[in-house]
Amino acid sequence: MKSIAIIGSGICGLSTAYTLVEKGYPVTIYAKDFPPETTSNRAAAFWFPYHIENDLRCIRWSQASYHKYLSLLDNPATGVSMRELQKVTKSSDAPATYWKDFIPAGSCRLMDKTEFPGEFQEGYTIQVPLMETQIFLFWLMDFLSQKGVKFVKDEIKEFSELIAKYSWVINCTGLGSRELCHDQSIYPIRGQVALMAPQKHMPIFLYEEQPFYIVPRKDATIIGGTFEENVWDTTPETATVQRLYQQATDLFPQLADCPVTGSWAGLRPYRKVIRVEQEAGQNIIHNYGHGGSGFTLAWGCAEDIAFMISN
Numbered sequence: 301m302k303s304i305a306i307i308g309s310g311i312c313g314l315s316t317a318y319t320l321v322e323k324g325y326p327v328t329i330y331a332k333d334f335p336p337e338t339t340s341n342r343a344a345a346f347w348f349p350y351h352i353e354n355d356l357r358c359i360r361w362s363q364a365s366y367h368k369y370l371s372l373l374d375n376p377a378t379g380v381s382m383r384e385l386q387k388v389t390k391s392s393d394a395p396a397t398y399w400k401d402f403i404p405a406g407s408c409r410l411m412d413k414t415e416f417p418g419e420f421q422e423g424y425t426i427q428v429p430l431m432e433t434q435i436f437l438f439w440l441m442d443f444l445s446q447k448g449v450k451f452v453k454d455e456i457k458e459f460s461e462l463i464a465k466y467s468w469v470i471n472c473t474g475l476g477s478r479e480l481c482h483d484q485s486i487y488p489i490r491g492q493v494a495l496m497a498p499q500k501h502m503p504i505f506l507y508e509e510q511p512f513y514i515v516p517r518k519d520a521t522i523i524g525g526t527f528e529e530n531v532w533d534t535t536p537e538t539a540t541v542q543r544l545y546q547q548a549t550d551l552f553p554q555l556a557d558c559p560v561t562g563s564w565a566g567l568r569p570y571r572k573v574i575r576v577e578q579e580a581g582q583n584i585i586h587n588y589g590h591g592g593s594g595f596t597l598a599w600g601c602a603e604d605i606a607f608m609i610s611n
């Protein structure tokens with residue numbers, strides 16, 4: 301059986317490991333940092349194709365991921381649940397119709413103007429998976445441990461450290477690929493969020509253009525966000541946190557009684573063309589550059605990698 305080394309333990313590394321282990325491959329994961337210290341832990345993290353430019357592969361990848369999350373719903377230990385997402389816009393914005401081919405019938409509809417705050421022009425609702433990262437990433441690691449996956453804390457400086465020892469090395473290092481692959485085309489897009497007390501009955505709310513979103517999780521309500529290209533600092537700014545709180549409470553006055561309980565910033569690993577391909581002539585497969593859609597795409601990318609390995 302081919303042996304596999306995966307570098308990286310964010311959603312891309314863990315979903316790739318899960319997919320390969322299910323097919324019987326022995327897997328070792330090498331990572332500089334494990335959850336909760338990954339960018340993936342900073343994600344909101346709901347299924348929604350966000351900031352993806354003309355990449356048709358993303359339709360297939362997002363479809364595969366949507367269905368993977370559906371298959372996990374029966375097990376509450378995963379931290380995956382189905383939630384209503386309300387997506388609003390200030391301009392004319394038709395629903396993305398390609399979803400209709402693969403989401404369950406009736407789970408997307410246009411909203412009436414009375415259903416969302418007045419400053420927006422149009423909106424639709426869609427049922428989407430929400431992955432509570434504070435549960436889901438740890439559940440994935442437990443699952444993989446039980447299946448015999450080994451976890452090694454190590455920063456890999458060169459692929460040559462691993463390629464002689466394994467049949468395949470899968471690079472899921474996100475922003476780390478800037479150094480590991482000398483790839484300057486991957487860069488951070490910082491997202492800052494404020495945290496408020498959990499809200500039981502709120503839908504996920506998304507105004508993508510700004511971007512602004514509210515994500516009610518079990519442990520907190522996440523109020524995001526920002527879209528700051530090439531900013532590496534992960535310290536949240538007080539003025540931004542205050543602005544997010546103000547916008548949230550202006551739109552949803554019921555939040556006004558809830559103080560801000562925390563904040564964080566994460567760096568989306570953005571690359572104009574997401575890199576899922578074999579390094580020419582080598583036993584290395586790359587899987588990085590998923591930007592603001594890592595959770596939305598990861599399981600489809602993992603299936604492509606399993607296919608490459610099987611051939």
Ligand SMILES: Cc1cc2nc3c(=O)[nH]c(=O)nc-3n(C[C@H](O)[C@H](O)[C@H](O)COP(=O)(O)OP(=O)(O)OC[C@H]3O[C@@H](n4cnc5c(N)ncnc54)[C@H](O)[C@@H]3O)c2cc1C
Nearest residue numbers: 308309310312332333340346456474476491566594595596
């Ligand atoms: C605020 C915010 C909100 C977001 N919301 C969403 C959302 O709602 N939905 C969605 O789909 N996506 C969302 N995202 C995007 C998502 O978080 C990312 O696309 C995803 O986390 C990228 O995962 P990854 O596994 O590629 O990288 P990471 O999570 O960064 O993992 C990289 C791994 O590689 C390791 N590594 C790096 N270099 C090396 C090395 N040289 N040697 C060994 N290990 C190394 C790291 O330690 C880590 O384990 C959001 C992101 C942010 C910041």
